[in-house]
Amino acid sequence: MSRRKRIDRKNQHASVEEQNSEGDLQQALEQAVTQHGEGNLVEAETAYLHILNTIPEHPIALHYLGVLMFQRDEHSDAKQMIEQALSIAPDYADAHHNLGKVLHELGNFNGASESYALALEYDPESAETHNFLGLTYEAMGALEQAIKSFEAALTLQPDYLDALNNLGNSLRILKRSKEAIDVFQKAIDIDPNFFEGHHNHANALQDLNQLEEAASSYRRALEINPDFDETKKNLGTCLLGCGSHREGLKYLQQSCGVIEFTNSENLNWRLFYK
Numbered sequence: 001m002s003r004r005k006r007i008d009r010k011n012q013h014a015s016v017e018e019q020n021s022e023g024d025l026q027q028a029l030e031q032a033v034t035q036h037g038e039g040n041l042v043e044a045e046t047a048y049l050h051i052l053n054t055i056p057e058h059p060i061a062l063h064y065l066g067v068l069m070f071q072r073d074e075h076s077d078a079k080q081m082i083e084q085a086l087s088i089a090p091d092y093a094d095a096h097h098n099l100g101k102v103l104h105e106l107g108n109f110n111g112a113s114e115s116y117a118l119a120l121e122y123d124p125e126s127a128e129t130h131n132f133l134g135l136t137y138e139a140m141g142a143l144e145q146a147i148k149s150f151e152a153a154l155t156l157q158p159d160y161l162d163a164l165n166n167l168g169n170s171l172r173i174l175k176r177s178k179e180a181i182d183v184f185q186k187a188i189d190i191d192p193n194f195f196e197g198h199h200n201h202a203n204a205l206q207d208l209n210q211l212e213e214a215a216s217s218y219r220r221a222l223e224i225n226p227d228f229d230e231t232k233k234n235l236g237t238c239l240l241g242c243g244s245h246r247e248g249l250k251y252l253q254q255s256c257g258v259i260e261f262t263n264s265e266n267l268n269w270r271l272f273y274k
Helices: 002-037 041-054 059-071 075-088 093-105 109-122 127-140 143-156 161-173 177-190 195-207 211-224 229-241 245-256
Strands: none
Touching: 002 041, 002 059, 041 059, 059 075, 059 093, 075 093, 093 109, 093 127, 109 127, 127 143, 127 161, 143 161, 161 177, 161 195, 177 195, 195 211, 195 229, 211 229, 229 245
16 A cells, blocks of 8 residues: 555656656747747757757757758758658648748749648648748749739738738739739738838839839838839839939939939930949
C-alpha cells in the first residue's frame, strides 16, 4: 500500500516537472517571437536555438527560425529550416505559406505555387496566401490565374490594399487599363494616402493617354512620397505630353540626372538615367 502510494507520488512529481518544463518552453517561445517581432533578430535567433537545443523537432521554432533566416536573405538555409518544420508538422499552413515566399524569392515559381496551394488546403480563408499566390502566378506569366487569386483575396478581405494594387497591375499588363483605373480608384477611396494606389492609378491613366488626369495623380503620389524617382520621371513625361515642357523637364531632371538647355526657348536636352 505504502509502496504504491510512493510510486504514484513519484509519477505525480514527474508530471508536474514535465508541465513546468513545457510551460518554460512556451514562455521562451513567446519571448523569442516578441523579440523577433520587434526586429531583434540576434536575440530571437538565440532564443529559437535554445528551444531547439531542448526539443530539436520543435516545428514552430524551426519555422520561425526559417522566417528569420529569410529576413536576413539566407534563402537556402531558410528553405531547409522551414522544410524541416513541415516534415514534422505537414499541416502547418503558415509554414507552407512562408516556404512559398522563400521559393518565390529563389525563382522556383512552380514550387512556390504548390506551397501556397498547400497552405490554402489547410487555411482556405487566408486572404494573404491568395494574394501571394497571385503574385507567383503573375511572375509565371499566368495572368488570368493571378487575377483570380487576387479576386479571391478581395472576396475574403475587400479592403486589402495590396491585393487591389496587384489586381490593378495585372489588369494593366493585359492592356485592361480602364478596368485597372477603377481598381486603383477603389484602393485610393479606402486609403487616400496609399502611395502605390495613386502612382499606379496615374500609370493606368497614362496608358490611355489621359495625361492631365495622370499628372494630377502623380502629383498626389509625390505629396505622399516626394522621393520616388519613377513618379517624378513619369510626371515629367506626362507634363511634356501636355505641353508643359519647362516643368516636365524639371521633374525629369530631378529623377534622371542631367538636362542641358541651349537657351530658354530651344529645349535641346539629354538625360542620363541613374
